[in-house]
Amino acid sequence: xxxxxxxxxxxxxxxxxxxxxxxxxxxxxxxxxxxxxxxxxxxxxxxxxxxxxxxxxxxxxxxxxxxxxxxxxxxxxxxxxxxxxxxxxxxxxxxxxxxxxxxxxxxxxxxxxxxx
Amino acid sequence: xxxxxxxxxxxxxxxxxxxxxxxxxxxxxxxxxxxxxxxxxxxxxxxxxxxxxxxxxxxxxxxxxxxxxxxxxxxxxxxxxxxxxxxxxxxxxxxxxxxxxxxxxxxxxxx
Numbered sequence: 001x002x003x004x005x006x007x008x009x010x011x012x013x014x015x016x017x018x019x020x021x022x023x024x025x026x027x028x029x030x031x032x033x034x035x036x037x038x039x040x041x042x043x044x045x046x047x048x049x050x051x052x053x054x055x056x057x058x059x060x061x062x063x064x065x066x067x068x069x070x071x072x073x074x075x076x077x078x079x080x081x082x083x084x085x086x087x088x089x090x091x092x093x094x095x096x097x098x099x100x101x102x103x104x105x106x107x108x109x110x111x112x113x114x115x116x
Numbered sequence: 117x118x119x120x121x122x123x124x125x126x127x128x129x130x131x132x133x134x135x136x137x138x139x140x141x142x143x144x145x146x147x148x149x150x151x152x153x154x155x156x157x158x159x160x161x162x163x164x165x166x167x168x169x170x171x172x173x174x175x176x177x178x179x180x181x182x183x184x185x186x187x188x189x190x191x192x193x194x195x196x197x198x199x200x201x202x203x204x205x206x207x208x209x210x211x212x213x214x215x216x217x218x219x220x221x222x223x224x225x226x227x
């Protein structure tokens with residue numbers, strides 16, 4: 001199994017509070033991703049990173065920010081949590097290989113966030 | 117935005133039956149991946165198909181990529197309770213290591 005951990009695994013918070021989720025990898029992969037998973041929507045990309053301090057927005061980035069100060073850590077912050085951000089959040093990593101047409105993404109175990 | 121539509125959304129069958137799950141899009145993908153996700157865990161890659169018309173087999177699972185690389189199917193023969201889970205397709209449009217995921221098919225195989 002790819003070495004990916006997410007913390008916390010479960011969190012309940014109140015509307016308006018800041019929340020930070022952490023993804024930690026031991027694989028030294030360059031790419032890291034944050035997704036949210038909601039019933040009927042599959043996985044939707046929030047933000048991703050292609051290197052230390054290099055990040056970009058995904059499909060559903062509003063209300064979220066990210067930071068990557070080290071290769072192994074990718075943080076997702078909800079500055080002011082809302083009930084619509086109640087979801088399961090997954091981190092993923094990948095490492096592009098020269099000459100490969102596509103890359104595998106390895107997923108962490110997920111964080112279940114409830115915003116009351 | 118590229119979309120991937122999966123059907124059916126839910127499928128409940130008896131052990132031993134066959135089934136097919138579909139993943140369709142109006143967009144062309146350079147490759148398509150299938151993942152399986154079990155409750156409380158992250159998705160795990162099953163297979164990647166790259167060439168139009170390609171067929172790959174993984175034991176009782178058969179994956180096919182459409183000739184035009186816009187659609188894919190997953191066929192399971194003689195389903196077993198261990199096949200229960202959420203099946204997700206994901207397309208790579210070759211634009212910066214990003215995948216577009218379908219909404220998923222939740223499969224339950226009853227003993």
